[in-house]
């Protein structure tokens with residue numbers, strides 16, 4: 001049993017323009033200790049999918065279907081109290097806006113100590129010691145002194161470290177990070193990512209990392225889910241996704257991987273307008289933007305299938321490479337005709353990998 005099992009999750013928003021289906025029947029799993037990236041362009045439904053994990057969808061939105069099982073428990077059936085308990089003990093979230101996550105009138109130390117106290121029965125002195133240890137853990141220099149500082153005395157990057165320390169206070173089994181470094185400057189981003197990578201390596205914490213930065217995913221994730229117009233269109237171990245992408249949308253995303261260190265919150269852009277979620281394109285939702293679309297693509301909705309064997313999605317196989325494209329159900333006449341040029345670029349700090357250029361032929 002995986003730590004997190006999401007099955008057919010569907011979330012809708014009721015707006016003046018109609019019903020927005022922001023998450024449309026997504027299924028995936030995350031195992032203990034695994035780091036899984038959720039990527040896709042703006043509006044794909046990544047944040048909504050993440051908020052839904054903790055039932056944080058507010059009106060006019062609603063989870064209308066599916067299941068979310070954490071450690072075997074169905075989160076959609078938990079009482080509010082059980083849910084609060086889970087949030088304090090098992091699942092923690094880190095969002096983009098550290099400033100908003102911190103209370104300006106308490107010191108950072110007090111806020112972390114409070115999170116520690118919420119988690120377990122500890123004395124004030126123990127909570128304080130643990131908070132200092134957590135500050136140290138997330139790389140805050142002179143943690144015992146900085147304990148007494150207020151959030152405004154910290155830089156943006158240091159604030160985000162504090163938020164991560166708060167999230168770690170409960171020693172979560174799952175950490176959900178939504179664009180945790182967006183808006184921070186480049187060197188600061190690299191530091192936060194290195195911290196998350198270390199966490200992923202050294203603890204048993206699983207991470208769901210939402211980002212539209214494929215460079216970050218390459219650095220941190222074991223597996224990747226690609227979301228398009230509310231659906232998951234590709235799922236693969238990270239290396240396979242980079243070297244052998246199977247969905248034309250993924251190919252488009254990869255065509256302009258922003259470099260970590262460059263303008264890294266820039267969106268990888270795929271030509272064409274993003275689809276409406278009120279009235280999404282028929283058949284394959286990507287077909288209006290797909291260079292390989294054929295008439296069948298406008299009619300048939302491609303299921304997410306194993307790309308090599310045409311079998312249905314095997315959710316229990318983490319190594320599976322799945323894509324939702326008619327190519328893999330044998331319904332595309334001309335097939336996909338693209339070449340993947342892989343360019344490896346690193347930030348040069350945490351990795352010694354050489355720059356290399358590899359050309360691959362057309363994937364089979």
Ligand SMILES: Nc1ncnc2c1ncn2[C@@H]1O[C@H](COP(=O)(O)OP(=O)(O)OP(=O)(O)O)[C@@H](O)[C@H]1O
Pocket residue numbers: 013014015020022040041042043044045046047048049059060061212277
């Ligand atoms: N509060 C809301 N009210 C109405 N619609 C909403 C609301 N929140 C989200 N949506 C809809 O859900 C869609 C998905 O939003 P979401 O924030 O999950 O996208 P995202 O993939 O996280 O994008 P980004 O990369 O820009 O953060 C949006 O396009 C929007 O139409």
Ligand code: NI
Pocket residue numbers: 046047048178
């Ligand atoms: Ni988002």
